[in-house]
Amino acid sequence: MSWKKVLGKSTIRVATTALLLSQLFGAVGSVSAAGNDVEVHLIGINDLHGQLDTTSIVSDKKVGTAPILATYLKEAQAKYENSLLFHNGDSVGASAPVSSLDRDEPTMEWMNMMGFDVGSLGNHEFDQGIAALKAQIFGGLDPKEGKVTHAGAKFDYVNANVIETSTGKPLIKPYVVKEVGGVKIGFIGLVTKATPSKVSPAGTAGVRFLSAEEEVAAVNKYAKELQDQGVETIIVLAHDPATTKEGVTTGEAADLAKALPADSPVDVIVAGDNHALANGEVNGKLIVQAYSYGTAFEDIKLMIDPTTGDVAEKSATVTTTFQDGVKEDPESLAIIKKSLDKHPELTKPVGTTDGSVTRTDAYNNEAPLGNLIADAMRQADFGDKAGAADFAFMNPGGIRADLPQGDVTFADLAKVQPFGNTLVKLELTGAQIQTLLQQQWGTNADGTPNTKTLQISGLKYTADFNKPVAERVTSLTLEDGTPIDPGKTYTAVVNNFMAAGGDNYKVLVDAKSSLAGPIDLDVFYQYIVDKFKGGAIQAKTEGRITNLGASTEQPETPVNTDVISRAEFVSALVDMLKLNQVAAAPAFKDVAADAAYADAIAEAAHAGFIQGYGGNFNPDRDITREEAATILAKLLNNPVSDKNAATIIAGFEDGKTVSAYAVKSMATLIDKGILSATDKKLLQPKQGLSNSDAKALIQKAVAAKAS
Incomplete structure (x- = not known):
């Protein structure tokens, strides 16, 4: 569509998380404090992920980059007599190449230049293991490749829930005290308890993470120690989602707040990890989070009684770092320039394609882009002085976009692999490889198939879909046709999501050995650069996977039984209706103008099918049956009356669970034979829709509209 924008070369990566426009939120907490209270502002960020030169889009406006963020942070601090600067984890890891190619030393240098006072650990600080984590924080030669020497952080890091198994003590100091304006403030650090499932096992070797109960006990213990030192203002830097x-705050950070005593001395819990907005009070604790990638920052205002040290008033604002009219910080620009001068390839296209390198039908069959990614993974350097692995396996759900026709930039590669997963090299027997392939073919609770075909490198197989899953792989060989030996041990590269048993690939958890390696996107980028040298990027299907009895039809989008998102549902509807009438970007705050689904959402809004909530559409949230019904009902004439709608819905066992806004819509679709119940006379209004179920509903509704 004509409004679709292509970001400039200065944009290295587009933020993969949908960011909401953040305005000032009202004060949360007690009434005005006395006039002699000390006003302190805690200025902070979370989940920067080394996105030093990343421009994101919020509400059709450019946002972020370290030079812009630095200007906002410096100006915020300059306004206040008493302030502290903090970050709340994942400042490094899953980073843009301008930082990751030098093991995130550029990001550490930027934080030192900014004068951060305190920081906490996020799960991504563990990506390369404890030795690398300590080198980044305390200085020294980075063990990854041994090419980067870290200067170390010039500020304090804290964490209280990661314990070194060799000593039984916290990995780093659990808390620190900062004094500003004559008052003392204690900072306790935490990281999400889900870290072991987010990081390769090698990343957390040598440490254990406290359970929820142990974590609460630790916070209480350290809060008491702080009080014994005369510290009554206590902040928990918890890299926990919220x-x-x-007006309702939920998530792991909120659970922590509820688990702490109501009279706990903890005043504020800063959240992180899920790249969302949080600004609310739970059990007397203010919980705040400011999105990610430097697109926003939080300003936590504390009014502290200088005599008692207690917080008399607390509130927070979250400000979006729009670029328009903001001068870039020269010191930050200098750090980026130094890295780009060292890696000039980052500002240039990495190659071109003819539009054929796609992920089409990757859930069911071999795909050109799947082959390209798997080949790159197989060649990854794990620093073990070994050659290429025997095999590589890529889950289709991790391939998020096609390579565009024409020039391909690093930003395009980042859209394909946006998660910053760590690659893991495993040792698997031939029998385990066969089991892994069998685990591609799952079954949903309702008995329908759930296929997630792995994209592969280094092997070939034939699957006969006329046979049971346990017998389906009828031929399994190396690329040259040599049969794979069930008893032999092979090396295989997967991402850390799969290595932890994600997508039901449970056999990988039983691998003989596991070695953590580089970030998947870094490997993909370097492979493209080295192999194609800026020319035509080529990949095709090669007969690696032969499915007998399976459909050879290739739909535009992968056919699978995963629950689909609101954006995917709207896109399918717009596609079926062949809508193409608007030339304006969508008005929703959380729909970026360059998002793959933006044009479809704009068309649906123009047609009156969707309205959103509070200016947002929530494109990535799973769509429910009742939400789908409210959209499809707008296609139809002659809806049922309110009275008849109530009668129809009341006839179902779970009719009372249908949201009030959806009663008439669901009843209309039921009345016209579009929506049906399960065998148990259940509507299941809050249940998600699979791709196939959504397609069937849309087809019925469009047919009813035409009739």
């Missing part, structure tokens, strides 16, 4: 929606 989200505030419609």
Whole structure:
């Protein structure tokens, strides 16, 4: 569509998380403090992920980059007599190449230049293991490749829930005290308890993470120690997820707040990890989070009684770092320039394609882009002085976009692999490889198939879909046709999501050995650069996978039974209706103008099918049956009356669970034979829709509209 924008060369990576426009939120907490209270502002960020030169889009406007963020942070601090600067984890890891190619030393240098006072650990600080984590924080030669020497952080890092198994003590100091304006403030650090499932096992070797109960006990213990030192203002830098929606704050950070005593001395819990907005109070604790990638920052205002040290008033604002009219910080620009001068390839296209390197039908069959990614993974350097692995396996759900026709930039590669997963090299027997392939073919609770075909490198197989899953692989060989020996041990590269048993690939958890390696995107980028040298990027299907009895039809989008998102549902509807009438970007705050689904959402909004909530559409959230019904009902004439709608819905066992806004819509679709119940007379209004179910509903509704 004509409004679709292509970001400039200065944009290295587009943020993969949908960011909401953040405005000032009202004060949360007690009434005005006395006039002699000390006003302190805690200025902070979370989940920067080394995105030093990353421009994101929020509400059709450019946002972020370290030079812009630095200007905002410096100006915020300059306004206040008493302030501290902090970050709340994942400042490094899953980073843009301008930082990751030098083991995130550029990001550490930027934080030192900014004068951060305190930081906490996020799960991504563990990506390359404890030795690398300590080198980044305390200085020294980075063990990864041994090419980067870290200067170390010039500020304090804290964490209280990661314990070194060799000593039984916290990995780093659990808390620190900062004094500003004559008052003392204690900072306790935490990282999400889900870290072991987010990081390769090698990344957390040598440490253990406290359970929820142990974590609460640790916070209480250290809060008591701080009080014994005369510190009554206590902040928990918890890299735990939290989200505030419609005034309600939920997530792991909120659970922590509820688990702490109501009279706990903890005043504020800073959240992170899920890249969302949080600004609300739970059990007397203010919980705040400011999105990610430097697109926003939080300003936590504390009014502290200088006599008692208690917080008399607390509130927070979250400010979006829009670029328009903001001068870039020269010191930050200098750090980026130094890295780009060292890696000039980052500002240039990495190659071109003819539009054929796609992920089409990757859930069911071999795909050109799947082959390209798997080949790159197989060649990854794990620093073990070994050659290429025997095999590589890529889950289709991790391939998020096609390579565009024409020039391909690093930003395009980042859209394909946006998660910053760590690659893991495993040792698997031939029998385990066969089991892994069998685990591609799952079954949903309702008995329908759930296929997630792995994209592969280094092997070939034939699957006969006329046979049971346990017998389906009828031929399994190396690329040259040599049969794979069930008893032999092979090396295989997967991402850390799969290595932890994600997508039901449970056999990988039983691998003989596991070696953590580089970030998947870094490997993909370097492989493209080295192999194609800026020319035509080529990949095709090669007969690596032969499915007998399976459909050879290739739909535009992968056919699978995963629950689909609101954006995917709307895109399917717009595609079926062949809508193409608007030339304006969508008005929703959380729909970036360059998002793959942006044009479809704009068309659906123009047609009156969707309205959103509070200016947002929530494109990535799973769509429910009742939400789908409210969209499809707008296609139809002659809806049922309110009275008849109530009668129809009341006839179902779970009719009372249908949201009020969806009653008439669901009843209309039921009345016209579009929506049906399960065998148990259940509507299941809050249940998600699979791709196939959504397609069937849309087809019925469009047919009813035409009739």
